[in-house]
Amino acid sequence: MFILKLLSRNAFRHPLRTLLTIFGITVAILAFGLLQTVVSAWYAGVNASSSARLVSRNSISLVFTLPIAYQERIRRIEGVTAVSYANWFGGVYITEKNFFPSFAIEPKSYLELYPEFVLTSEEKRAFFLDRKGCVIGKKLADRFGWKIGDTIPLKGTIFPGTWEFVVRGIYNGAELSTDESQFFFQWQYLNESLKKTVPRRADQIGVYIVGIKNPQATAEVSTAVDSTFKNSLAETLTETEKAFQLSFVSMTEAIVVAIRVVSFVVIVIIMVVVANTMAMTARERIGEYAIFKAMGFQAHHIAGMVFGESLFISAVGGVLGILLTFPVAHKFSQIMGNFFPVFQVEQSTLFMDIFFCMIVGIVAGVFPTWRAVRIKIADGLRRVG
Numbered sequence: 001m002f003i004l005k006l007l008s009r010n011a012f013r014h015p016l017r018t019l020l021t022i023f024g025i026t027v028a029i030l031a032f033g034l035l036q037t038v039v040s041a042w043y044a045g046v047n048a049s050s051s052a053r054l055v056s057r058n059s060i061s062l063v064f065t066l067p068i069a070y071q072e073r074i075r076r077i078e079g080v081t082a083v084s085y086a087n088w089f090g091g092v093y094i095t096e097k098n099f100f101p102s103f104a105i106e107p108k109s110y111l112e113l114y115p116e117f118v119l120t121s122e123e124k125r126a127f128f129l130d131r132k133g134c135v136i137g138k139k140l141a142d143r144f145g146w147k148i149g150d151t152i153p154l155k156g157t158i159f160p161g162t163w164e165f166v167v168r169g170i171y172n173g174a175e176l177s178t179d180e181s182q183f184f185f186q187w188q189y190l191n192e193s194l195k196k197t198v199p200r201r202a203d204q205i206g207v208y209i210v211g212i213k214n215p216q217a218t219a220e221v222s223t224a225v226d227s228t229f230k231n232s233l234a235e236t237l238t239e240t241e242k243a244f245q246l247s248f249v250s251m252t253e254a255i256v257v258a259i260r261v262v263s264f265v266v267i268v269i270i271m272v273v274v275a276n277t278m279a280m281t282a283r284e285r286i287g288e289y290a291i292f293k294a295m296g297f298q299a300h301h302i303a304g305m306v307f308g309e310s311l312f313i314s315a316v317g318g319v320l321g322i323l324l325t326f327p328v329a330h331k332f333s334q335i336m337g338n339f340f341p342v343f344q345v346e347q348s349t350l351f352m353d354i355f356f357c358m359i360v361g362i363v364a365g366v367f368p369t370w371r372a373v374r375i376k377i378a379d380g381l382r383r384v385g
Contacts, residue, residue: 018313021277025317025360026324028270029353033325034332035263036349041342042256043249049242051215053113056208056225056238065204066234068191073228074208079221082211084109087187087204091154091163093144100140102154102183104190113211116174123148123169131189133168137180141170154183159190161197176344210238267356274364278310279371310365311358318357322350 056074058064068085075083089102107128111117119127119135127133136146146152150167165185173180187205194202212221222238229236239247249256325345333343 017277017280021274021313022317022320024270024273025314025357026320028266029318029321029357030324030328031266032263032356033321033345033349033353034329035259035266036352037325037329037343037345039256039259039263040344040346040349042252049240049245051218051240051242052212053241054210054212054218054222054225054238055241055244056210056236057206057244059226059235059237062206064234065201065206066208066236068203068205070208070229070234070236074210074225077221077224077228079213079217079224080210081213082109082113084113084209084211085187085205085207086110086209087190087206089154089159089183089185089190090157091159091183092157093152093154098144100181100183101179102185104187105184106187107184110184110209113209116178117171118174119169119171123171126168127186130166130168131186131192132164132166134165134183134185135169135171136167136184137182138170138172139180140183141167143181146170159194161193163193177342179342207244208236209241267360271360271363274310274314274360275367277313278306278364278368306369307362307365310368311361314357314361314364318353318360322353325349325353 056066058066065087071083071085074080084106086106087104089104091102092099107124111119111124117135123135127135134152141147146167148167148170152165152167154163154165155161156163171180191202210221210225212218218240222240225238226236329343329345
């Protein structure tokens with residue numbers, strides 16, 4: 001306690017300079033934490049992927065579809081426990097600004113494969129029985145103020161026209177990493193409409209979701225699925241759900257790398273600022289260190305005071321930055337929820353914040369400590385007064 005009191009008094013001999021340095025560290029740690037959280041949000045879909053699910057799509061491109069008849073053939077493959085399917089719908093609510101992920105799914109099998117979408121048994125039953133029913137995420141419901149029983153019109157982009165749906169369920173995520181901003185409705189409703197309007201587009205799906213018995217056998221099952229439809233009119237490409245999600249992230253990999261680089265540049269800049277502050281402090285106190293040496297204090301005592309002060313300043317700024325990260329991240333999530341449906345500060349980000357606070361404090365104190373320890377008593381005493 002005495003040492004902490006001594007370090008705080010030394011640090012605040014020049015209150016304005018110390019407060020500005022602490023403010024700089026706070027801003028740097030806050031910026032670093034937010035940038036790292038943005039990167040984590042970018043990979044939220046990848047991190048939430050299940051090792052027990054595969055995704056099978058058209059081998060040419062995701063734009064091309066697969067026949068619905070493939071479902072039973074996939075189901076008969078050894079190691080497969082369940083098969084469902086989905087179509088990307090791409091609808092918008094009123095205007096293009098109100099965009100959110102929307103999918104046409106096979107209700108029962110899809111929800112069985114995705115237990116992270118938590119619904120009550122009554123909501124599931126209502127959704128299964130209503131051909132025009134839909135299930136929406138909690139965040140999506142809060143965003144537009146939707147509730148059970150509301151009728152929602154969506155303008156189709158891939159499938160033109162105005163489509164009306166009735167909210168039959170609002171799901172919660174089983175985990176914090178679960179995306180609660182999605183919109184699901186019955187594939188049969190879409191398919192029946194296509195049979196009347198565009199028959200050639202009917203009985204086609206975008207992707208198959210394949211549940212497997214043993215996650216260690218993903219390669220074998222994937223190969224078996226693709227071999228089944230080899231040399232057909234619509235060959236498949238089957239991969240793990242994680243690999244499927246990574247294929248989308250890889251399209252913007254340059255942006256993610258840029259954000260990571262900027263976050264580390266911020267830390268380097270604040271390291272230089274703190275080092276400059278400590279260098280000024282050491283230069284001003286050369287006489288004091290000489291007096292300490294004359295009184296019998298050893299080099300490790302002097303080093304402890306300089307390093308301790310540097311670490312104290314870094315720790316105070318770091319703690320403030322970490323504490324501010326949570327409310328700022330929450331506000332950012334509210335503003336940018338359309339782009340980052342899962343935006344939460346990861347534990348790994350907090351560990352990196354703490355680690356870099358220590359690094360900044362240590363690196364910033366190296367040169368001042370070396371200078372204070374090597375000063376000769378006579379040379380230091382000449383500077384007293």
